Amino acid sequence: MNRSHTRHESNNAYLLIDRADSNADPDNSKHYSIQNLSRGGIRFCSNDHFEIDEKVSLSLYIDDKLSHKARGRICYHDEDPQHNNYYGVSFLDKYLNL
Secondary structure, X not given: OOOOOOOOOOOOEEEEEEEOOOOOOHXXXXXXXXXXXXXXXXXXXXXXXXXXXXXXXXXXXXXXXXXXXXXXXXXXXXXXXXXXXXXXXXXXXXXXXX
């Protein structure tokens, strides 16, 4: 099987995340840097704490333009030796059970 991949290089790609269980104003969403993006999800860096299985709504911006909106669930947490925290959001229907 031959698959083609499109890669977008940008120094200005970020996420806005709204927490599903929060009554926060959407205008107060926080920006997070994207580490990895795939059809099934996104890995992002955050100093904020997210719970595994927490539902989130996110907006992906590239070059300050809204590129994609999605709902997902936090599916993993990682920490590197420098104590940077990384989280994964899954978009997969079988995982979400929404």
